[in-house]
Amino acid sequence: MKISQKAQECNLSPMRKFHPYAVEAVNKGKTIYHLNIGQPDIETPPAYYEAIRDFKNPVLEYAASPGMPVLIKAVQGYYEKLGIHYEESDILITTGGSEALMMLMLSILDPGSEVIIPEPFYPNYNTFVRAAGGRIHPITTSPEGGYRYAFRDKLEAAYSEHTRAIMFTNPGNPTGVVLTPEELRTIADFAKAHDLFVIGDEVYREFVYGGEKLATIGQFPELSDNAVIIDSVSKRFSACGARIGAIITRNKELQQSLLKFCQARLSVATLDQVASAALYDVGPEYFEAVRKEYKLRRDTCYKKLLEIPGVVVKDPEGAFYMMAALPVDNADTFQKWLLTDFDDNGDTVMFAPGEGFYATPGKGKNEIRIAYVLKQDKLERAMDLLALGIQKYNETHKA
Amino acid sequence: MKISQKAQECNLSPMRKFHPYAVEAVNKGKTIYHLNIGQPDIETPPAYYEAIRDFKNPVLEYAASPGMPVLIKAVQGYYEKLGIHYEESDILITTGGSEALMMLMLSILDPGSEVIIPEPFYPNYNTFVRAAGGRIHPITTSPEGGYRYAFRDKLEAAYSEHTRAIMFTNPGNPTGVVLTPEELRTIADFAKAHDLFVIGDEVYREFVYGGEKLATIGQFPELSDNAVIIDSVSKRFSACGARIGAIITRNKELQQSLLKFCQARLSVATLDQVASAALYDVGPEYFEAVRKEYKLRRDTCYKKLLEIPGVVVKDPEGAFYMMAALPVDNADTFQKWLLTDFDDNGDTVMFAPGEGFYATPGKGKNEIRIAYVLKQDKLERAMDLLALGIQKYNETHKA
Numbered sequence: 001m002k003i004s005q006k007a008q009e010c011n012l013s014p015m016r017k018f019h020p021y022a023v024e025a026v027n028k029g030k031t032i033y034h035l036n037i038g039q040p041d042i043e044t045p046p047a048y049y050e051a052i053r054d055f056k057n058p059v060l061e062y063a064a065s066p067g068m069p070v071l072i073k074a075v076q077g078y079y080e081k082l083g084i085h086y087e088e089s090d091i092l093i094t095t096g097g098s099e100a101l102m103m104l105m106l107s108i109l110d111p112g113s114e115v116i117i118p119e120p121f122y123p124n125y126n127t128f129v130r131a132a133g134g135r136i137h138p139i140t141t142s143p144e145g146g147y148r149y150a151f152r153d154k155l156e157a158a159y160s161e162h163t164r165a166i167m168f169t170n171p172g173n174p175t176g177v178v179l180t181p182e183e184l185r186t187i188a189d190f191a192k193a194h195d196l197f198v199i200g201d202e203v204y205r206e207f208v209y210g211g212e213k214l215a216t217i218g219q220f221p222e223l224s225d226n227a228v229i230i231d232s233v234s235k236r237f238s239a240c241g242a243r244i245g246a247i248i249t250r251n252k253e254l255q256q257s258l259l260k261f262c263q264a265r266l267s268v269a270t271l272d273q274v275a276s277a278a279l280y281d282v283g284p285e286y287f288e289a290v291r292k293e294y295k296l297r298r299d300t301c302y303k304k305l306l307e308i309p310g311v312v313v314k315d316p317e318g319a320f321y322m323m324a325a326l327p328v329d330n331a332d333t334f335q336k337w338l339l340t341d342f343d344d345n346g347d348t349v350m351f352a353p354g355e356g357f358y359a360t361p362g363k364g365k366n367e368i369r370i371a372y373v374l375k376q377d378k379l380e381r382a383m384d385l386l387a388l389g390i391q392k393y394n395e396t397h398k399a
Numbered sequence: 400m401k402i403s404q405k406a407q408e409c410n411l412s413p414m415r416k417f418h419p420y421a422v423e424a425v426n427k428g429k430t431i432y433h434l435n436i437g438q439p440d441i442e443t444p445p446a447y448y449e450a451i452r453d454f455k456n457p458v459l460e461y462a463a464s465p466g467m468p469v470l471i472k473a474v475q476g477y478y479e480k481l482g483i484h485y486e487e488s489d490i491l492i493t494t495g496g497s498e499a500l501m502m503l504m505l506s507i508l509d510p511g512s513e514v515i516i517p518e519p520f521y522p523n524y525n526t527f528v529r530a531a532g533g534r535i536h537p538i539t540t541s542p543e544g545g546y547r548y549a550f551r552d553k554l555e556a557a558y559s560e561h562t563r564a565i566m567f568t569n570p571g572n573p574t575g576v577v578l579t580p581e582e583l584r585t586i587a588d589f590a591k592a593h594d595l596f597v598i599g600d601e602v603y604r605e606f607v608y609g610g611e612k613l614a615t616i617g618q619f620p621e622l623s624d625n626a627v628i629i630d631s632v633s634k635r636f637s638a639c640g641a642r643i644g645a646i647i648t649r650n651k652e653l654q655q656s657l658l659k660f661c662q663a664r665l666s667v668a669t670l671d672q673v674a675s676a677a678l679y680d681v682g683p684e685y686f687e688a689v690r691k692e693y694k695l696r697r698d699t700c701y702k703k704l705l706e707i708p709g710v711v712v713k714d715p716e717g718a719f720y721m722m723a724a725l726p727v728d729n730a731d732t733f734q735k736w737l738l739t740d741f742d743d744n745g746d747t748v749m750f751a752p753g754e755g756f757y758a759t760p761g762k763g764k765n766e767i768r769i770a771y772v773l774k775q776d777k778l779e780r781a782m783d784l785l786a787l788g789i790q791k792y793n794e795t796h797k798a
Contacts, residue, residue, distance in 0.1 A: 001596050001625060002563060004531070007506045007656040013464075016662070044459040052670065053452050060443040060640040065412075095494050095642070098664035106530050107406045111510055127663035131505050132403070133532060164401060197400050226400060241459040241669030243494070257406040263415070264526035265497035269668045270640030271451065 010127045014356025021339040022350060030343050033382035035370045036350040038173065038320065042238040042290055051278035052271050063267040066259060067093025067246070071273045074280035075231070075246050084218050090250050092258055093268050097203050097232035097245035101128045104228060104247060107257040108164050108197055109134035115199075116158045116166040118149035120323060120357030120364060122173050122201070137163065138359040143325040143367060146314035147175035150183035155190045165197035166190065170215070171204040171318025174357050174369035176298075178208050178318035179215065188220045197254075198223060203232040203245075204319040206287050209295040212317070218248065225251045235320075237279040238290075244268065244276040294320050297372040297379055304383035305370075308390060323354065325367050328393060331355070332365075338389050341396075349385040409526045413755025420738040421749060429742050432781035434769045435749040437572065437719065441637040441689055450677035451670050462666040465658060466492025466645070470672045473679035474630070474645050483617050489649050491657055492667050496602050496631035496644040500527045503627060503646060506656040507563050507596055508533035514598075515557045515565040517548035519722060519756030519763055521572050521600070536562065537758040542724040542766060545713035546574035549582035554589045564596035565589065569614070570603040570717025573756050573768035575697075577607050577717035578614065587619045596653075597622060602631040602644075603718040605686050608694040611716070617647065624650045634719075636678040637689075643667065643675040693719050696771040696778055703782035704769075707789060722753065724766050727792060730754070731764075737788050740795075748784040 015036055022032055066072070072091045079086050094100040101124075109115070109132035117125055119138035129136050137158050141147040155166070166187060171178045179187070191198035200217035208214070217227045232245040247258060301322060305313045310327025328334045331353040338348050354367030372379060414435055421431055465471070471490045478485050493499040500523075508514070508531035516524055518537035528535050536557050540546040554565070565586060570577045578586070590597035599616030607613070616626045631644040646657060700721060704712045709726025727733045730752040737747050753766025771778060 001594055001650065001653070002507065002509075003652055003656050004505065004507055004509050004512070006509070006532075007659065010656075010659040010663070012655075012659055013662040039460055041458060043457045048459065049454070055448070058442045059440060060447065060638045061438055062639045095498075095668075096664065099494075102664065106403065108401065108403055110401075110403045110405070111532070113403070124663040124665075127659060131660070131663075133405075133510070195400055239459045240461045241666065243666065243668040251400065253402055254400070256411075257402050257409075260406065260409040260411055260526060261530070263412040264409070264523040264530075265495065265501065266523075267640065267642065269494075269642040269671050271670065272668050 006130050006133060009130045011123070014123055015352050018335055018339065018350065021336055025339045025348060029346060031347045033347065033349045033374065033378060033385060035372070035374070035382055036352045038371045038373065039240060040235065040238045040320065040373050041375065042293070044239045045237055045279055045282050045286060047278040047281060048237070048239060048242070048275045051275040055271055055274055060270055063270045063273055065262040065267055067091070067268060068270070068273040068277070071277040074277040078280055079218070082214055082216065084216065086248060086250070089255065090248055092247050092255070092262055093273060094245040094247055095268050096234065096243040097201065097230045098124065100230045100245045100247040101125070101201070102131065103258050103261040104199065104230070105129055105132035105134065106261060107254060112162055113164045114160065114162040116155065116163060118168055119359050120147070120174050120354060120367070122169055123356050125167065126359065134164070136359045140360055140363065143312040143314070143323065147172070147177050147323060148183070150179060150186045152186050152190060155187070159194055163194065163196060165199055167199035167201065169201040169204070171207055172321070173204065173319050174321045174323050174352070176316025176319050176322045178210070178212055181215065184215060184217065188217070188223055191226050192222060196226065197228055198226050199228045199230065201230040203230065203235050206236055206291065207294055207320055208318040209291070209298055210317050228254070233276045233279055237282070239276065239279060242272045242276055244272050294372070296376060297374070298322070300376060300379050301370060301372045301383060304380070304387070308387045320372050321369055322372070323367055323369050326390060328366055328390060329397065330365055331368050334389070334393055337393055342389050342392060344385055344388055347381065347385055349382050349389065351386070405529050405532060408529045410522070413522055414751050417734055417738065417749065420735055424738045424747060428745060430746045432746065432748045432773065432777060432784060434771070434773070434781055435751045437770045437772065438639060439634065439637045439719065439772050440774065441692070443638050444636055444678055444681050444685065446677040446680060447636070447638060447641070447674045450674040454670055454673055459669055462669045462672055464661040464666055466490070466667060467669070467672045467676070470676040473676040477679055478617070481613055481615065483615065485647060485649070488654065489647055491646050491654070491661055492672060493644040493646055494667050495633065495642040496600065496629045497523065499629045499644045499646040500524070500600070501530065502657050502660040503598065503629070504528055504531035504533065505660060506653060511561055512563045513559065513561040515554065515562060517567055518758050519546070519573050519753060519766070521568055522755050524566065525758065533563070535758045539759055539762065542711040542713070542722065546571070546576050546722060547582070549578060549585045551585055551589060554586070558593055562593065562595060564598055566598035566600065568600040568603070570606055571720070572603065572718050573720045573722050573751070575715025575718050575721045577609070577611060580614065583614060583616065587616070587622055590625050591621060595625065596627055597625050598627045598629065600629040602629065602634050605635055605690065606693055606719055607717040608690070608697055609716050627653070632675045632678055636681070638675065638678060641671045641675055643671050693771070695775060696773070697721070699775060699778050700769060700771045700782060703779070703786070707786045719771050721769050721771070722766055723769065725789060727765055727789060728796065729764055730767050733788070733792055736792055741788055741791060743784055743787055746780065746784055748781050748788065750785070
């Protein structure tokens with residue numbers, strides 16, 4: 001029996017390798033403050049559970065392959081409020097943004113095809129691209145440059161005959177970068193010039209903290225055939241376990257291809273679709289409250305980081321992540337040490353080491369991603385542990 | 400923008416092309432008896448809905464990537480009752496059997512790799528195999544031969560250096576064929592001899608009508624590394640809309656590869672997993688009642704088919720499908736005619752034309768798949784409509 005080449009080229013989660021050390025630390029009685037995972041602690045709107053309790057069909061049947069009309073209409077209505085009109089046939093419901101990404105890559109990549117993606121990026125992009133036989137062509141960014149990537153010269157340098165698409169998370173995971181209108185325009189012009197798909201993974205759209213207007217790659221009429229939006233209820237409504245996403249495009253040929261994959265997997269879970277449709281009824285006050293809460297956390301995190309000598313970080317504007325360079329030799333070694341050799345009154349901290357977010361070998365070694373998904377008091381403690389950890393680690397490792 | 404070669408090689412659902420004609424027929428006031436889709440009408444056990452109503456976690460969180468322990472243990476317990484021990488780490492929970500098939504194909508197929516599959520087969524196999532860059536090498540069977548395929552000489556003839564696996568649905572969709580212990584042994588020996596993965600899509604396991612012992616490709620100790628089972632709650636518990644499946648294998652290297660894809664898509668829907676675990680608590684009386692009901696339908700369908708002059712069909716033993724050759728020139732044309740030109744007191748009937756179940760061009764043109772998922776009285780009427788339709792169609796088309 002043989003395992004496929006593409007599967008061999010995929011990686012296990014970069015976060016996972018510290019799991020055994022975390023288990024050991026907990027077994028020794030340590031408390032771990034988790035800044036390593038993007039699981040929000042915000043309550044899921046009760047409308048979700050109410051809709052499921054109200055479901056009365058005695059047979060739990062397959063839903064339609066493109067998605068249930070009630071949910072498609074809810075997504076359509078959400079975009080209408082953003083000022084963008086999509087036909088119902090432009091929207092396909094998927095099992096999370098993850099399935100949307102997988103179907104999209106299978107639809108547009110041949111062996112050897114390339115997708116331009118700024119690095120650091122969401123590590124699972126690599127698996128979806130590899131699974132489809134393609135590869136990521138990274139645009140390398142830096143902590144000093146605030147991880148910004150939308151420069152025409154950088155984009156052009158990444159382009160080749162193999163390029164099929166440019167893809168980015170906006171607001172950004174892991175960097176927190178939010179594209180300015182000018183940057184979005186730069187990417188749009190680039191995609192149009194080379195006839196590329198331009199894929200906006202916009203699952204964090206509501207999580208912007210500088211008063212920015214909610215932006216989307218779907219707002220450019222001239223990109224009607226190029227633009228593809230990856231969407232999800234996971235972060236928007238703190239409903240990660242629903243596994244409900246969507247892929248939105250006006251490109252008819254792409255829709256037809258995506259539909260083949262939708263039909264092959266028959267349907268998306270029925271109850272989760274019904275319940276997710278109900279989520280779209282929450283009012284703007286819900287988003288306002290959530291945004292306020294995350295902004296407070298962002299501010300706390302950012303302020304604390306600026307106080308640590310030697311840390312490089314620039315104003316993270318969105319999502320609930322920030323990326324920073326630490327004054328340590330190696331973030332992997334440091335993370336392991338925090339779990340095995342460090343504690344402060346029994347407490348320690350976990351983040352996601354940066355290397356797993358880069359495609360370029362050697363990049364990100366002294367960087368980390370912080371997910372600010374803890375409540376204020378816990379977040380402050382976590383950041384103090386990070387500061388103390390850096391100090392002690394460097395004392396030990398310089399000795 | 401370009402659509403990938405592999406997406407172009409996939410097909411839309413062969414059932415779908417009659418949808419516009421069906422809509423038109425309904426608009427004209429016709430009643431359609433649907434024998435074309437495998438959506439059971441059996442009630443989902445109430446335990447499913449009860450478990451969901453009892454779920455109290457205010458945040459709907461991601462589940463663990465390999466599946467929730469409560470569901471993995473339930474699947475493990477189910478196999479223990481069949482007399483087969485699996486470790487928890489041998490079981491991965493997937494979004495339906497469909498996702499299990501997709502991840503499996505991505506894990507074992509390189510461009511040009513082949514999977515041996517008896518034809519007629521479940522049409523979505525083609526999409527999963529193509530998506531992974533591979534192709535199906537069919538073993539052609541016939542209505543006269545009762546669609547049986549497990550002959551060593553036929554298997555050997557299909558083998559080449561490109562073969563990575565042999566896959567089959569047992570009990571069979573679309574044929575209803577249930578492998579005998581000897582046939583299962585023949586396939587096992589073939590797979591072992593050539594070091595192939597042997598993939599049993601066993602989602603219809605409980606649906607056998609000849610008093611056969613429940614069989615699985617997992618029962619051969621010597622195939623420990625070769626055997627892969629595709630499983631699902633969809634048919635077993637009439638819970639198609641749950642989208643809960645599983646992939647079961649003791650092959651550690653394969654498990655490791657599958658886990659990469661599990662991690663990339665983060666998790667399977669949380670509530671559906673919790674509720675599906677509760678389904679496994681139903682007793683043997685549930686399966687007995689369901690089996691009795693389907694056996695009655697199978698008998699009705701089979702008896703009625705035998706009474707139609709010129710139909711070729713042999714004793715379908717399992718699942719809830721049967722395949723038959725009709726005395727018509729073309730089952731596609733006949734199906735269209737049934738919707739546009741035929742009715743009996745306003746009633747007509749739909750089945751799935753056979754061609755879409757074959758990989759070999761030209762095969763299956765006069766065959767159909769019948770899904771006997773209607774209650775007894777409706778099923779009798781549907782079969783009478785089929786008989787009358789054949790008679791009238793041939794009168795018209797010979798005239």
